[in-house]
Amino acid sequence: MSERYDAQAIEKKWQAAWEASGVDLASDDPADTREKYYCLAMFPYPSGNLHMGHVRNYCLADAVARYKRMRGFNVLHPMGWDAFGLPAENAAIQRQRPPAEWTYANIAQMRGQLKRLGLSYDWRREIATCRPEYYRWEQWLFTRLVNKGLAYQAEAEVNWCEDCHTVLANEQVVDGACWRCDTKVIRRNLKQWFIRITAYAEELLNDLDKLAGWPERVVEMQRNWIGRSTGAEVRFGVEDSDETLDIFTTRPDTLMGVTYMAVAAGHPLAQKAALNNPHLATFLHECAQVSTKEADVALMEKRGLPTGLCAIHPVTGDRIPIWVANFVLMGYGTGAVMSVPAHDERDHAFAKTYGLPIRQVIKPREGDWDVEKAAFIDAGVLVDSGEFDGLESEAAKQAITAWLEQHGKGKQRVQYRLRDWLVSRQRYWGAPIPAVHCGHCGVVMVPDEQLPVVLPEDLTPTGGASPLTTYESFVKVDCPQCGKAAKRETDTFDTFMESSWYMDRYTSPRNESVMLDAAAVQRWAPVDQYIGGVEHAVLHLLYARFYHKLMRDAGLFSSAEGGDEPFVNLLTQGMVLKDGAKMSKSKGNTVDPNALIEEFGADTARLFTLFAAPPEKDLEWHDAGVEGANRFLHRFWRLIDRLEAVETAGDDDMAVVQQLRRAVHLTIGRVTHAFEHGFAFNVAIAALMELTNTLYAFEAKGEAGAAALREGVAAVVKMLAPFVPHFAAECGERLGFGKLAVIADWPAVDEAALASDSVTLVVQIAGKKRGEITVGKDAGQEEAMAAARNEPNVARWLENSDIVKVVLVPGRLLNIVVKPK
């Protein structure tokens, strides 16, 4: 009889053993012939303490990594820190200490927590993105993008607080006001850095087809985000002016139905018209008081005002009033749209509100439609469209676009919803943008030999403008080109920059001479399995795909070496909830992983998070379930006690032994399936619990029974290893396995043990279950029907009916369709 299962002692013991043995390290040895497997969980923001979402994410990934090692792969499973970001600045403001201090302390704290969970990382490869040896390569790549014209500066709207004199993140705008001082937020134009992701829109869209290992929903979200649409660019004239008003429309077939134009408040025409129109100027000012959040813009009341200007219709030459509308966005398309109230719902509502004319130019192919009542938005046949009358919508799109092209008033164009990536932030705790502003040379990029531009780590933000802007030793710099006194750029990069390439950097994380070592990329990339929250479905995952292609095209690796896509398979895990809401400090519904580990041990925490819900669904936290997971480990521990005490003097019923072996090998098949398809670990663990119950119920009487029992227990131990590695290792030791054997090989299914001569069929009468029969495994319809008629309940149902049809699903069911006599 062994001692009670002592999680704390066991976990300490095995963590030390694994660290000493180096089993978790990924081998770069070219002589290592094992197939590679790159398993990556999204690295955390070092916010202070590990939360349950992290635990779930990393336990999932660790189970995959450990399983793959057991299957003989050379596994790369790294960890690091997405260390720049807003929360560090917020903490710094509150504590009046530099964000670097807080960040490094958090990293140390969280690293300890990850180690305590027994996650099998190759810690030699740890990355912190706030280190200059990491972000220098981002700066290096960025200067190349600028040279290629893939990065540029342009004006963009930001949320601005007049009082704090600073740019606000969307998160810092609460009900249209500054979160700190409650001042009404206004939109302001600033010169910003962009990366031309739209130049890659087509490839990012097309390569979605390569992502067969991604959830369909994520692919769909990216497809919609990129939002490719084909339409026409149309050039309207402006009355009494040389200017033109360019718009894009996906419905050139409705061109003859335009009754007004709508431009954004920030559009030059609107600004110009407001100069001698105080009423309009007031309206434009009001429009600037909505945050830049898309949801805010979309939900606000649709309002507008005429500019007094008129556009000239490119075909008819008609005068068309130009309105300013608050729902037209400057940063999207050309900042202007043509409005066809008869055939667009939003235009229709706007026209109704302001009494604008509604002109029908498309009719349904059959029947009539009253456009005064509602917009007709489907395709149809053109009417009141002059020479285009009678054309179908599709043909009309072609014809009208062709006409515009012939007359130099437009052309066919592909438009993306995707906008260029705004990468500059007016913040301190981020990677410096490697540019210098020179009075003589203009904007000059920092040359390679002066990289990295190191961020001073000892500043403390106050909540106003970034402390970098007033930090002389940072700002004052000689122009790299002419040598005269110049000013350093004080904007920093969006933190998505760092998280967009870390997956590739992990392949050669310590390389000081290149951003990526092509040989290392070839060895490890792309990531075979990426795991992280659904909330990253679009932004992070799109930027990372983009960045991978940028690095490829910068010549750091070829398609053949690193692939065109960074992540082959993606698992998007659900959130951890409590009382129906996402766990968060502000809601006060967090569960501290540390307390859990101290009370029950890391293995219990691991087992519960994997068992409580399927990985891709949200996990509702209940403390009670944790005890259940712990109880299972204790129960299995006692099963080994029972195995050790088994007596083998008697004789076993071989049929029963065979049945046990069948259960064991069915379970091996089910658990293996979970690892190979979809990672439904909750079901895999349930299967292991079920088998444990079966093993408990089995009583070995002789050698054969004892052997089958031992085989079953050993199989469960091995299959538990990816989930509860310390526990499994200790059980393995009790069973006499070699020191590292438990984490070294995966049990195989013995096909012979699965064989069975008979099957149980459900018998249905007209689709309702009325009984069960046991027949030979190859039984045909006649044999099954004969057996069914022998079932009293089935026979009773057949008594007063005629059989209309019989459906036999082999191995599953027999459905007898009847009608009353």
Next chain:
RNA sequence: GCCGGGAUGGUGGAAUUGGUAGACACACGGGACUUAAAAUCCCGAGAAUGGUGACAUUCGUGCGGGUUCGACUCCCGCUCCCGGUACCA
């Protein structure tokens, strides 16, 4: 608003992807062991009706329709909840 997803017993969830709805677990109830409790082991359980009972019947996967021999699963129309919405990460 737009894009994506979800809803199954008291609870978390399962259902081989159109074939026995509720595996496994939690909570609960009963029994065994114990002086007692804890722990452990065994058993029970969707709801309703009938039957002493084995059992049988009806209803049942958010709501309303449809397809099918058969629907949690597919189609059409809704409701509510969650994620994203470009400066949270």
